[in-house]
Amino acid sequence: MILDKIIYDKVTVFNLVMILAVFVAAIIISRMIAFYIRRTLKEKVKQDTLEIVIKIITYSFVSAAIFYALTVLGINLSGLMVAGGVAGVILGFASQGIIGNLISGIFLIIERPIKIGDQVNIDNHTGYVEDIRIISTTIRTYDGLYVRIPNQNIFTSSIINYVNHIVRRFEYIVGIRYSDDADKAIKIIKAVIDDHPFALKNPKPQAFVDNFGDNSVNILVRVWSPISEWYSVKMELLLEIKKALEAEGIEIAFPQRVVWFGDRDNEVNKEAGC
Numbered sequence: 455m456i457l458d459k460i461i462y463d464k465v466t467v468f469n470l471v472m473i474l475a476v477f478v479a480a481i482i483i484s485r486m487i488a489f490y491i492r493r494t495l496k497e498k499v500k501q502d503t504l505e506i507v508i509k510i511i512t513y514s515f516v517s518a519a520i521f522y523a524l525t526v527l528g529i530n531l532s533g534l535m536v537a538g539g540v541a542g543v544i545l546g547f548a549s550q551g552i553i554g555n556l557i558s559g560i561f562l563i564i565e566r567p568i569k570i571g572d573q574v575n576i577d578n579h580t581g582y583v584e585d586i587r588i589i590s591t592t593i594r595t596y597d598g599l600y601v602r603i604p605n606q607n608i609f610t611s612s613i614i615n616y617v618n619h620i621v622r623r624f625e626y627i628v629g630i631r632y633s634d635d636a637d638k639a640i641k642i643i644k645a646v647i648d649d650h651p652f653a654l655k656n657p658k659p660q661a662f663v664d665n666f667g668d669n670s671v672n673i674l675v676r677v678w679s680p681i682s683e684w685y686s687v688k689m690e691l692l693l694e695i696k697k698a699l700e701a702e703g704i705e706i707a708f709p710q711r712v713v714w715f716g717d718r719d720n721e722v723n724k725e726a727g728c
Contacts, residue, residue, distance in 0.1 A: 465527055473523045480519040484512045505570060505585075506563060558609035559588040567613050575614035577607055616681075621654060623678045624688040628695060629670030629707040636663055636671050639704050643675055646698045650691060652683040670707030 488508045496504070563586065568574055572583045574593070581595035591608055593601045616622070630639050643661045647653045657678045664674035675695070679687040696706060 469526050473519075473526055476522050477516075477519045480515040484515040487511055554606040555589045555604045558605035559586075559590075561609060562586060562591070562605055563588075568608075568615055572618070573616040575616070577603055577611050579603065620681055621657075621678050622681050622684045623657070623676055624684065625674060625676040626688075626692060627664065628673045628675055628699075629667060630673065630699070630704055631707045632671055634671070634704045636673065638702065639673060639699060642698050642702055642704070643673065643695055646694050647675075647677055647691065650687065650694070652679050652687045653691065654678040654680070667707075669709050 488511065491508060491511075492504065562568070568576075568583050568586070568591070570583050570586060573581070574583055576591075576593065579593050579595060579601045581593045581599075581601070584592040584594050584600075588605075590602050590604050593603065595601060628639070628643065630636065640661045640663075644659070647659045647661070648655075653659060654677075659678065660676040661673055664672050666672070677687070677691060699706065
């Protein structure tokens with residue numbers, strides 16, 4: 455019978471078929487469990503934690519299938535471990551960067567300064583965290599670019615997480631003409647902010663004269679909003695403030711220059727009787 459045919463030593467075709475069947479079964483079962491976990495815990499567990507659990511389960515099933523295959527093939531696991539230890543030392547010297555990324559990835563998973571879906575700035579790359587792997591982390595930039603960053607770089611660099619807190623502040627400078635009433639402009643700006651439903655009352659918004667520019671009186675505006683509405687509030691308020699100021703006759707200043715011609719001095723002297 456073909457299944458009883460010996461391939462080498464005591465390993466038969468049946469053994470190879472069983473190894474293949476175990477690998478296929480391990481992959482199918484791990485994916486079924488992953489699908490069930492995603493559907494059951496989707497609303498109860500954070501996405502990054504869920505993905506880590508699924509990866510651990512998948513690696514566990516695959517590892518079990520590998521150990522089964524080694525046992526069926528008659529490979530001595532104790533000898534393999536010794537050989538693996540020696541090879542590990544050699545590879546350790548040859549791949550220190552990979553080991554560093556691996557350790558950094560473990561610390562990132564434990565510390566969790568970033569999560570999948572967060573908007574971050576890492577190593578001058580700004581965008582959404584797509585995946586956190588054991589060796590590297592991938593980011594999708596706001597331009598839609600795929601960026602892979604080694605975990606060692608992430609762990610040793612500054613991380614700006616834009617969405618880690620539930621509220622965030624934005625600010626802009628509104629420059630009005632020197633001939634306009636600054637107090638009136640500030641009142642108008644505060645009224646516009648108070649009318650916006652997602653502009654927070656606490657922390658309190660601010661609007662005050664910050665400095666005197668070359669062509670304008672600069673009013674600094676600071677507003678806090680929920681992180682989920684931050685971008686839309688920032689865009690909407692800027693336009694609403696402009697419209698409200700213009701409706702009250704207060705104009706946004708723009709650069710101006712006064713040019714004096716040389717013959718004006720002669721006209722002034724004539725008028726003075728010089």
